[in-house]
Amino acid sequence: ERAVRMVLEHQGDHDSQWKVIASIAAKFGCSGETLRSWVRKEERNRGLRPGTSTQEQDRLKELERENRELRQVNEILRKASAYF
Template sequence: MICEVRASSWLIAHVAKDLGIHKEALRGWVRRGEADRGERDGRLTSAEQDALRQLHKEAAELRQANEILKAASVLLPRRRRSTVPDAAEQAMDRLCDRGLGVGPRLPGP
């Protein structure tokens, strides 16, 4: 069909009518063929459109996975650093309170 349009001097509307299809469908196919052959600037080729479609699909899947992970993270306990000193620090504090002088060692003679 596209070859008929390119080979003839007929308008797309006339060729489409002879073929029994809508003129805009034929016009789209002609433009697609021109883009694929590099004859039309500003339009993606079929291969580029397929790649773009695949990237959009992957991005949607990643967004969905991210939402699932966000929802799951709410169910998991959070590990955060406690403001309460750990057991070793508490023990050292108790010894210091009893006057046992536990603290950093100074270099001696």
Template sequence: MKKTNKFSPEVRERAVRMVQEHRDDYPSLWAAIESIAPKIGCVPQTLLEWVKRAETDAGERDGLTTTERERLKALEREVKELRRANDILKTASAFFAQAELDRRLKS
């Protein structure tokens, strides 16, 4: 199931930029997020996730960047498809090997 994004990338970038620009005006990051989130129309936790993602992508925070995460997902999908194809080939191989044995026994 694919999530639908209520907010455009431009709105997300603007919200993150607002948090970064006004971070020093508040006693904590969370206070800044709680103040800015209603102005954007999202819940604070969502804005916090956007800020964390932006910091990770910028190298300011440990973790996988968005590009790395997308690449990992693509590789995991490919591995899953290859394993499925491998299972199909193994099953077909066993089927044809058994058919060949049965044919030789009848002769």
């Protein structure tokens, strides 16, 4: 979180966002690509970049799980009604 916050705060200090990311990633001991993905995720969560936020992704996963369970229940009920 701190590294991402630093990238977002210091974007104006360099020519490109990648230079900021590379500089901060080296200080934190992670790869630039890893930090870049964290920054992109935070930008989506804040609405600064198009895409699905983490909260929306979690909600979609929950709805997909619920949908799967309901399909299973419906299939069981269909088979049970055919049996009787």
